[in-house]
Amino acid sequence: MTDRGPRADVCVIGAGPAGALVAHRAAKAGYSVVVLDAGPRFDFEGRSEREERAIRPGSSKPPWNMGEEGGHGKRDAYTSSGPKEYPLNTARVKGVGGSTLHWQGMVMRLHERDFRLHSETGMGVDWPLSYADLRPYYARAERAFGVAGASDNPFAPPRTTPFPLPAFPPSHSDAMFAEACESLEITTHSVPNARNSESYRGRSECLGYGTCKPVCPSGAKYDATATIDGAEKAGAVVIDRAPVQHLEHDDAGDRVVAAVYATPDGKTHRQEASEFVLAAGGVEIPRLLLLSKSPQYPDGLANSSGLVGRYFTDHFFAGVGGVVDERTRQHHVGFNTTESHQFYDQPADGSRTAIKLEFWNYAGPTPADIALSGSSLGDDLLDNIREEYGNHLAVGALVEQVPQYENRVTLDDSKTDDHGNPVPEIVWSLDDRTRRTIERANRIQHRIMDELDANVRWVIGPEKTGPAFHHMGTTRMGTDPKSSVVGPDMRTHDLDNLTVAGSSVFPTTGAMNPTLTIAALSLSAADELLDRLA
Missing domain, CATH: 3.30.410 (Cholesterol Oxidase; domain 2)
Known part of the structure; x- marks a missing residue:
């Protein structure tokens, strides 16, 4: 095992919208940033070919190379063992840009009541944040995406x-x-749509291909590669095809010290940093924490509550x-x-x-x-x-599905990925x-x-019925370390320098597409992180 590069101020794991926004914010503030993503980069020039592959009748190769037919079956393997079958690989992408490469692009704010669901209806729990807390971050997220909308x-x-x-x-x-x-x-x-009704920040207006899901050839629909490009211009280093195998913490168990990741040449490397951000989605984040168990954390890293992976929720x-x-x-x-x-x-x-x-x-x-x-x-x-x-x-x-304790992401020890790690096992029910x-x-x-x-x-x-493929709730946010995994600043209760960015922190889900809320929370988490680095 080797140290791939110098110690960074911030190590971000996952180059989807959450990780991209945090990396961009930290790099623009002048901090050294390394982003690790499990999948490859996809050349923009290849999108027309991917669009053709997606719409060609009888085509069996997924446009973004997920699952068995894409040649990455072992890498993307999973188990669904709950009462309701969960087809995980149908709508996720491992690669720079994440699932925004093939998302529909609808971006709504949660309603005010969503943040106080238990207080008003008796269902679920309340968020430790209010809509008013997130409102300025929602506005920043809309500008980052280039949202087309009206106040009607x-x-x-x-x-x-x-x-x-x-x-x-x-x-x-x-x-x-x-x-x-x-x-x-x-x-x-x-x-509200995260696609350009007119040209915006160097990206084309919508040209009407009509293949938004799974491929936008023009780039009019926002995807996280646009933000990653900005982060790299600001100095961030992005390493693709670098799946993180586990996280290491210090002797006291208070701080993460390194992310251990693999590269296609079969080697493993350690990336050290002052702050770590998990932004790999609601399935891979709890999986990584569970894979990072240690004597201090025998049930998985940041899991003193026993809730890592619990309350897996979808629409x-x-x-x-x-x-x-x-x-x-x-x-x-x-x-x-x-x-x-x-x-x-x-x-x-x-x-x-x-x-x-x-x-x-x-x-x-x-x-x-x-x-x-x-x-x-x-x-x-x-x-x-x-x-x-x-x-x-x-x-x-x-x-909307009210989160259920028995719905969860855990590890299937009987089945391993291409690096010998247990695959995620999903338990989901109606x-x-x-x-x-x-x-x-x-x-x-x-x-x-x-x-x-x-x-x-x-x-x-x-x-x-089936899922909308909005993976939420597996590292839920709250103020009590016994009943949540992260606090209102999206930092884990157990480790001082480990932040979770993404929909896995949602205590409840509402019925809105989650990506704008993911972005707003990620921007808020980035501000908290920068305050700690200052």
């Missing part, structure tokens, strides 16, 4: 700053939904889709431009959780999907495409309260589709 959401929390970019206009199908929702007294509004999905007797221009826009938060705030009796309705611009098959779905050719194929393309609609929803919320979401969705005289083709309800 009557249910949104209060703002003191405008969005950096104007909102995207409503789509053709949005107008259809708006008319139906107005008849049902359901309020609709625009969606469940609910949806209804079908066809109507008019053109909807499906797939004309590759992301959501209209939503409704009308059903978001939870009832005070705690009987069910929050719902965020999404009106899709990309429901139904593409012409290529239709062409490959049957044996018709020539004029018959054209007739089939005319019949099946351009008349689909769908209403989706994210549903509780009765969340089941009732999914059923409620379906009822609302059916009302909207009925108002549109739609022929319903599919329903995703409690029996078919």
